[in-house]
Amino acid sequence: MSLPVRQQETSGAEPVAAKAAEQGGRSNPFLLMPITLFFALLSIAVLRTPSLMTPSGIGAAIIVVTPLILATYTLMASTIAGRGTVDLSVGPLIGFINVTMIQLHAGGVLENPIPVFLYCMAVGAAYQFIFALIVIFVRVQPIIVSLSGYLALSGINLVILPRPGGVAPPFMAEWGYGTSIFSPVLVILVLATVAWLLFTATAFYTHLRLMGSDERAAYTSGVPITIVRIGAHLISGCFAGLASICFTALISSGDPSQGTTYTLIAVTALVLGGASLAGGRGGVFGSALGALNLYMITFVLSSFNFGSVQSFVTNLAYGAILVISLLLTLLIPVIQRHIRNFSPLLYFVSLGVVVFGIALHATFDYTSLGEAPAYLPGPMDMQKALTAPLEIATLTPQTLALRAQAMPFVFFSILLAVLAVFLRLAVGQASRRSIGPAVAVVVAALVLGGAWVMHEGVSVPGTEAVR
Structure with a gap:
């Protein structure tokens, strides 16, 4: 009578272990x-x-x-x-x-x-x-x-x-x-x-x-x-x-x-x-x-x-x-x-993207954008009339320089979010013991690479960074 019970317990434990794996x-x-x-x-x-x-x-x-x-x-x-x-x-x-x-x-x-x-x-x-x-x-x-x-x-x-x-x-x-x-x-x-x-x-x-x-x-x-x-x-x-x-x-x-x-x-x-x-x-x-x-x-x-x-x-x-x-x-x-499947890595990266936006807001020099030009009535300009309120017909060198400075930050944030989702899927299909060190090494390399890119910056031909 004990043998069927043991088989039943074992058969019930195996799916749990497989699911955890x-x-x-x-x-x-x-x-x-x-x-x-x-x-x-x-x-x-x-x-x-x-x-x-x-x-x-x-x-x-x-x-x-x-x-x-x-x-x-x-x-x-x-x-x-x-x-x-x-x-x-x-x-x-x-x-x-x-x-x-x-x-x-x-x-x-x-x-x-x-x-x-x-x-x-x-x-x-x-x-x-x-x-x-x-x-x-x-x-x-x-x-x-x-x-x-x-x-x-x-x-x-x-x-x-x-x-x-x-x-x-x-x-x-x-x-x-x-x-x-x-x-x-x-x-x-x-x-x-x-x-x-x-x-x-x-x-x-x-x-x-x-x-x-x-x-x-x-x-x-x-x-x-x-x-x-x-x-x-x-x-x-x-x-x-x-x-x-x-x-x-x-x-x-x-x-x-x-x-x-x-x-x-x-x-x-x-x-x-x-x-x-x-x-x-x-x-x-x-x-x-x-x-x-x-x-x-x-x-x-x-x-x-x-x-x-x-x-x-x-x-x-x-x-x-x-x-x-x-x-x-x-x-x-x-x-x-x-929260049965809490992922510290995904949670860390998610909060990191949010705080990264706060850091950009705190360190961005809004005074470098300058004041809006005064409106002067005059003949109607068809180019301005056909341009939407949030569009810019011609980009100034200052705007191009600001975009160049923001490019590494935006790229790094998107890459972090994509990598977090990808690694979460990878961990879900493999044993954490085997993939954990590799995941940590990849994330550390990515962070160091992003820090280097932000430190060095990206230059755009014909423009000069606005300080």
């Missing part, structure tokens, strides 16, 4: 809140400060937010491993790599880019390796190990460099200027993001998520728990080294205490991006959005004048938005009942 896997509604918050803050920032959308404004934002994004990536790898592994020492670790690199450079040891990158990533990986050994073999709770590392590294940093000072290596001299969109810091961020996306396509990442979700089930399934946990910490150490390099490029010197501030905001960005501190859930897209949201909060609040309580208002905003975001996550089961 056809729909591209399960959706990720946890990204609904960070995406919405990001574009809401971006709209306010653009309306308050239109200079944010200039090449220098975007370049400065990239320089400032990149260390925070990489610090969030550092937390993400170890947090997915489970056991509540939230590395509170990430900030002092970034500061430790920063001050030791500055001191070694002053001693003439680190001069070229390759030794600097190898040293920073090796120090970060070595610290995280020791962290993992203590957690695995000594069986100390990860929160205790991370808090001890936070206190120890904070003191060691002050011993190595009692006060801010020193000079960054010469090849970093122009990295922190932020005068253009494309810079070596942006290259580091893009390569780090692509590396994580490629990592998500490996079996090791599947074992990592399984271990973070249920370590006992992963162990009984044959997953090498020890190797996976050590590997996760080594990956975190490499990201910590990259974060310290970008942090050094930002301040162009050594600072033993500034790096500690990244601990609180990196943990906040990780939670705001939809990652679970219990393990098993986290993504590069959500972590980057969480870090961008914290930067946008600071930027928007800086456009208001709160006087001497500016820093307190910023911390209040961090805490309030984090609490509200966590409370809104309670509505996710309700949202899943009504």
Whole structure:
């Protein structure tokens, strides 16, 4: 009697699995809140400060937010491993790599880019390796190990460099200027993001998520728990080294205490991006959005004048938005009942097109259009009479120049919308695990290409851009 029941259950489960595979896997509604918050803050920032959308404004934002994004990536790898592994020492670790690199450079040891990158990533990986050994073999709770590392590294940093000072290596001299969109810091961020996306396509990442979700089930399934946990910490150490390099490029010197501030905001960005501190859930897209949201909060609040309580208002905003975001996550089961196939990519692109229009409105110079000519009665002109009210018989050079400037923006917006629909259809016909990294790489390349086109502009023969 039990055999037919099993066959019936299996036959009922197979169509569900097949339907999920056809729909591209399960959706990720946890990204609904960070995406919405990001574009809401971006709209306010653009309306308050239109200079944010200039090449220098975007370049400065990239320089400032990149260390925070990489610090969030550092937390993400170890947090997915489970056991509540939230590395509170990430900030002092970034500061430790920063001050030791500055001191070694002053001693003439680190001069070229390759030794600097190898040293920073090796120090970060070595610290995280020791962290993992203590957690695995000594069986100390990860929160205790991370808090001890936070206190120890904070003191060691002050011993190595009692006060801010020193000079960054010469090849970093122009990295922190932020005068253009494309810079070596942006290259580091893009390569780090692509590396994580490629990592998500490996079996090791599947074992990592399984271990973070249920370590006992992963162990009984044959997953090498020890190797996976050590590997996760080594990956975190490499990201910590990259974060310290970008942090050094930002301040162009050594600072033993500034790096500690990244601990609180990196943990906040990780939670705001939809990652679970219990393990098993986290993504590069959500972590980057969480870090961008914290930067946008600071930027928007800086456009208001709160006087001497500016820093307190910023911390209040961090805490309030984090609490509200966590409370809104309670509505996710309700949202899943009504939105079964939520696409974060399509939702992101849709809001992006809307905010892109707001940015064009905020940055467009309407005074360059000039005033309408006065109407003078006279003989009837047949050309003007036969021209519709919204038509223009002859285009002026200024109008042609304005059209040339708007052409990349319009083309980029249409291309984003078409690509979003196309990728949504592609994901619906394939497994998300296999197509997800490719989709992310294509979107990143498209965004960078669009930014380059907008930065370079398009010239029309015989016309001159109107400034």
